[in-house]
Amino acid sequence: xxxxxxxxxxxxxxxxxxxxxxxxxxxxxxxxxxxxxxxxxxxxxxxxxxxxxxxxxxxxxxxxxxxxxxxxxxxxxxxxxxxxxxxxxxxxxxxxxxxxxxxxxxxxxxxxxxxxxxxxxxxxxxxxxxxxxxxxxxxxxxxxxxxxxxxxxxxxxxxxxxxxxxxxxxxxxxxxxxxxxxxxxxxxxxxxxxxxxxxxxxxxxxxxxxxxxxxxxxxxxxxxxxxxxxxxxxxxxxxxxxxxxxxxxxxxxxxxxxxxxxxxxxxxxxxxxxxxxxxxxxxxxxxxxxxxxxxxxxxxxxxxxxxxxxxxxxxxxxxxxxxxxxxxxxxxxxxxxxxxxxxxxxxxxxxxxxxxxxxxxxxxxxxxxxxxxxxxxxxxxxxxxxxxxxxxxxxxxxxxxxx
Ligand SMILES: Nc1ncnc2c1ncn2[C@@H]1O[C@H](COP(=O)(O)OP(=O)(O)OP(=O)(O)O)[C@@H](O)[C@H]1O
Ligand SMILES: [Mg+2]
Numbered sequence: 001x002x003x004x005x006x007x008x009x010x011x012x013x014x015x016x017x018x019x020x021x022x023x024x025x026x027x028x029x030x031x032x033x034x035x036x037x038x039x040x041x042x043x044x045x046x047x048x049x050x051x052x053x054x055x056x057x058x059x060x061x062x063x064x065x066x067x068x069x070x071x072x073x074x075x076x077x078x079x080x081x082x083x084x085x086x087x088x089x090x091x092x093x094x095x096x097x098x099x100x101x102x103x104x105x106x107x108x109x110x111x112x113x114x115x116x117x118x119x120x121x122x123x124x125x126x127x128x129x130x131x132x133x134x135x136x137x138x139x140x141x142x143x144x145x146x147x148x149x150x151x152x153x154x155x156x157x158x159x160x161x162x163x164x165x166x167x168x169x170x171x172x173x174x175x176x177x178x179x180x181x182x183x184x185x186x187x188x189x190x191x192x193x194x195x196x197x198x199x200x201x202x203x204x205x206x207x208x209x210x211x212x213x214x215x216x217x218x219x220x221x222x223x224x225x226x227x228x229x230x231x232x233x234x235x236x237x238x239x240x241x242x243x244x245x246x247x248x249x250x251x252x253x254x255x256x257x258x259x260x261x262x263x264x265x266x267x268x269x270x271x272x273x274x275x276x277x278x279x280x281x282x283x284x285x286x287x288x289x290x291x292x293x294x295x296x297x298x299x300x301x302x303x304x305x306x307x308x309x310x311x312x313x314x315x316x317x318x319x320x321x322x323x324x325x326x327x328x329x330x331x332x333x334x335x336x337x338x339x340x341x342x343x344x345x346x347x348x349x350x351x352x353x354x355x356x357x358x359x360x361x362x363x364x365x366x367x368x369x370x371x372x373x374x375x376x377x378x379x380x381x382x383x384x385x386x387x388x389x390x391x392x393x394x395x396x397x398x399x400x401x402x403x
Contacts, residue, residue: 001083001125001334002365003043009076010065012038019394022385023082025338025366029373029397030389036369039389040128040339042077043367046090047126047337048150049108049117057104061094072096081124084334090123118161122154125336127325129318129343136320137305137313141294148295151324152217155331162209166290169206173199173286181284187277203289204269210290211265212258214241217327218295219255224323225316229299232354233315237299244292245272314346322358335364342369344379356380373399 002025008017013035030036041060044052051060065073078091091109096102108120136147153160176199180190190196222239229237245268254260272288280287297304297316304316328336338359344352359366360380368381376382386397 001081001332001337003079003124003337004082004087005080006039006043007076007078008039008042010062010073011042011075011077012060012062014038014392015062017392017394021365021367023365025364025368025384027376027381027384027386027397028367028369028389028394029371029386029399030369031371034389035392036389037130037341040130040341040367040369043079043124043126043337043339044128045077045092046079046081047122047124048154049092049106049120050150052128052130052150053132057094057106058096058102061096061104066096072098079124084332088123090120092120118157118164121160122157125154125328125332126339127321127328127336128339128341129321130339130341131343131346133317133321133343134310134313136317137297137308141292144295145291145293148214148217151221151327152213155217155327156213159210159213162206162213166203166206166210169199169202170286170289170291173203174284177280177286178284180281185281187281190281191277200273203286204266204273207269207289208262208265211243211245211247211269211293212261214243214290214293215247215250215255215261215265216258220327221320221323224326225319228322228358229316229319231358232319232351233312235300237297237304237316237319239316239320240296240298242294242296243268244288244290244294245269311347311351314343315351318343318347318355325362325364329362335362338362338364338366340366340368340381342371344368344370344375345372353379373397 002023003021006019006021008014028036028039041051041053051057061073061075065075072095074093074095076091076093078089080087080089089111093107095105097105108115108117110120110123135143149163153163176195180196218239218241225239226237229235245265247264247268250261250264269288276288299308299312299316302308304313308316325336325338340359344355347355356379366381366384368384370376387394388397
């Protein structure tokens, strides 16, 4: 699939930008702070409805937006996307609601019709490679869960549904646990009262769907990422799901049997809830479930998050993203849009060439950013049409990089 057209209004530093995008993609050269990452961020938002940068969505609205029109601050992203069998127009609008203490209202339109977030996620598929990604390996478990959730949601709408329901159940259950804690009710009594049993069942229902989705996805992703890593670096990489639950009896060979996975997950979850309930009531918070999961990256037998070099960590993430690209291609029957944000400059020449070759082999629309034309000299990406981003607008780049 490819974006034919991208339009930004009041997004980050752009008052306005309209650009046609070539089907093969583009090389986008621009100085620091010229707006390269913001442009890619907008495309990821169209794919996932959320910003890949942490922080609030309020920050994506241009400072001073709406002032000259005398309206509340707003931002808009719109694209026309050519897919295998059709073409769609997708638009995200953000608007600050002055009545609600600056809360941002998001509205999404598909072909002009208002839709829910859940119906928009994955309509456009994009994979972003960015310098911040290295935090996936070296950072906190929550960033890895966030990555998994975003990735699986794009592949499977039912996962996204389970995720949003689980979030709500977790809130309700935690508030009940707080009450039980305050009133010093003993766990057995609490369970007998029925209310806790109800929220336990809800937690199990949606939690199991999440864990099962992660088991499946990480199994596939891990396998493909291992192959990619071997191709990139010659070394071995194991990406493994680290569930907070004991999933006894689940081995690699049986991950593709959905019924069995579901049974094992449910058994593990029930057992953990039974065992830890007294502690949960005492602490007033839910301590078992997928909101405590993690993903481990092990390279040549060592935990890369702890022992990996910066370059190794980066390569592991690149391998993971290439694997994600493969999965998305499988599920959509066509390649996602590849967004390579300044990742090349951080890799040594040999690994850079490997990544460029891998990206070129995928035959996707690729939008590649960099600060310097010489980065692409001799690269497979030099064949992409070159553009220059300056003062918020894009023009053909007169400084070619000889391929
Ligand atoms: N809400 C906003 N309103 C106005 N400007 C913003 C807003 N958010 C970010 N900016 C500015 O937009 C500019 C472009 O940022 P961006 O990260 O896209 O640049 P970049 O080209 O990727 O830079 P680098 O090469 O350093 O990665 C920065 O100067 C940033 O401070
Ligand atoms: Mg940037």
